[in-house]
Amino acid sequence: MHKFFYPLLLLLLAWIGAGSYFLSCPTCNKVEAKPKEVIPAAPVKEEMVWNVNDGSRFNAGSANHFTFPITSADPNVPAKTQTAFNQVSTYLKGNTDRQLLLTGFYKEDENQSYSGSYDNLGVARAEAIKANLVSNGAPAANIITTGLSDYSLKFTPKNLLREGVSFNFRGASDLADIGQRLKAEPYRIYFATGSNQVNMDQALKTYFADLKYYVSQVSDAAIEVSGHTDNVGSLGGNTRLSKRRAAEIKDYMVRQGVRESAITSIVGEGPTKPLATNDTDEGKAKNRRVEIIVTN
Numbered sequence: 001m002h003k004f005f006y007p008l009l010l011l012l013l014a015w016i017g018a019g020s021y022f023l024s025c026p027t028c029n030k031v032e033a034k035p036k037e038v039i040p041a042a043p044v045k046e047e048m049v050w051n052v053n054d055g056s057r058f059n060a061g062s063a064n065h066f067t068f069p070i071t072s073a074d075p076n077v078p079a080k081t082q083t084a085f086n087q088v089s090t091y092l093k094g095n096t097d098r099q100l101l102l103t104g105f106y107k108e109d110e111n112q113s114y115s116g117s118y119d120n121l122g123v124a125r126a127e128a129i130k131a132n133l134v135s136n137g138a139p140a141a142n143i144i145t146t147g148l149s150d151y152s153l154k155f156t157p158k159n160l161l162r163e164g165v166s167f168n169f170r171g172a173s174d175l176a177d178i179g180q181r182l183k184a185e186p187y188r189i190y191f192a193t194g195s196n197q198v199n200m201d202q203a204l205k206t207y208f209a210d211l212k213y214y215v216s217q218v219s220d221a222a223i224e225v226s227g228h229t230d231n232v233g234s235l236g237g238n239t240r241l242s243k244r245r246a247a248e249i250k251d252y253m254v255r256q257g258v259r260e261s262a263i264t265s266i267v268g269e270g271p272t273k274p275l276a277t278n279d280t281d282e283g284k285a286k287n288r289r290v291e292i293i294v295t296n
Contacts, residue, residue, distance in 0.1 A: 050081060052088060054098060054169035060087040066129075067160040071113045073104075073124035076160070077132065085129075088167070089138035096142060100133075101168040101213050102126040103205065104147045105161075111149070120255060122147020129165045146212045146257035148205065168209045175217055178210050179294070186226075186291035189249060193232065193288065208256055214294065215262045222296035223258070224265040225250050230284035231271040243268025249290045264295070 048061030064078035077085065092100060104125030106114075114121040126145035134140045155161055170178070187207050215221045227242030227249075246266045254260045276283035 050084070050163065052084065052167040054091070057095070057098075058087075058091045058169070060084040060091075065162040066164075067156075067162050068125055068164040070155055070159040070161065071110045071121070073114075073116065073121060073128050075125070075128050075132070075164075082132075085132055086136050089133045089136040092133070092138040092142050096139060097173075098169055098171045099142050099144060099213070100138075101144045101146070101170055101209055102129055103166045103168065103209055103212075104129075104145070105150045105153055105164050105166070105205075106147060107151055107153050108149055118147075119257070120147045120149070122149065123257070125164050144213065144216055146208075148208055148256050149252070150205075152201075166205065166209070168206075168213075170213045175214070178214050179218070182210060182214055182294035186293040188289045188291050190285060191245060191288045191290075193230075193284075208253075208258075211253075211292075211294070212257055215259050218296075220296060221259075221262045221294065222264045223253075223262050224293050224295055225253075225263060225267075226265075226291045226293075227268045228273055228275075228287055228289050228291065229271050230274070230287040231278040232284065235270060239268050239270035241268075242270050245290050249292065253292075 046063040049063060050065050051059070051061040053059040062078070062081040062084045064081050066078070066081045067076045068074070069076070088100070092098060104122035104127075106121035106125065111121045114124065116124050118124040118127060123145055124147070126147060130138075130140070130143045130145055133143060153161060153164075187204075189204065211223075215223075225246045227244070227246035229238040229242045229245075231238070233241075243266070246268055250263050250266050253263065271278070271287065274283070274287045275289070276286040278284050278287060
């Protein structure tokens with residue numbers, strides 16, 4: 001056998017052994033792991049629980065409500081909501097052709113504790129928000145305030161009223177459309193049997209906002225109010241009830257800031273002008289109503 005065979009064989013075996021050890025050694029054959037790409041999380045968009053807008057012209061909002069303590073006209077305005085208020089002030093300052101109608105809401109039992117200088121607690125709440133906006137640059141002449149009684153208002157467990165003032169933008173370009181809408185057909189307010197209590201739903205709030213703005217801008221505005229009943233009871237009794245309902249709505253409108261001289265007619269029609277049959281409960285409910293119509 002060749003004299004170099006054994007040395008070569010030993011060298012080969014040593015090479016194989018060294019290679020096997022290197023491959024199996026946990027610390028000798030490290031492969032650097034590539035760092036994982038960190039994708040930044042998308043920012044969480046806060047939900048706007050309070051919004052104000054002037055159609056497509058302007059929009060602002062806040063993740064917080066502003067609140068009023070029960071029986072109080074002093075608002076609690078969180079910082080984020082104040083930022084939105086400031087945006088409203090800036091918008092009004094730069095768009096003097098626009099007006100803002102602030103409508104404050106209150107319960108009648110709250111109002112019994114109110115002793116301020118305004119007509120009611122709702123107006124006082126609206127005026128408090130107006131003062132906030134004016135202090136940040138909004139022109140006072142461009143802000144109209146009014147108050148509406150709403151027995152259905154809900155307070156938090158801490159006796160705080162959320163959104164105790166509504167924001168509605170108006171302008172000269174809107175006046176003709178508002179007038180046309182108010183004159184097109186009567187607005188109907190419905191009652192339970194024998195009741196004069198008004199259910200202040202969102203539709204009625206919007207209607208009064210439009211009516212208050214229209215009357216404040218049109219000096220010769222004219223409004224007629226008529227009361228109606230179903231046929232349960234005597235004709236004389238129903239006629240008197242319908243007149244009381246019409247008078248109550250007229251007084252209600254005046255308390256909410258509608259100019260009394262604009263209400264030119266108050267009549268009680270009793271059951272003589274039904275909208276639907278009195279043979280069903282549904283029909284009777286439609287007939288128990290007061291109608292408000294703007295005639296000029």
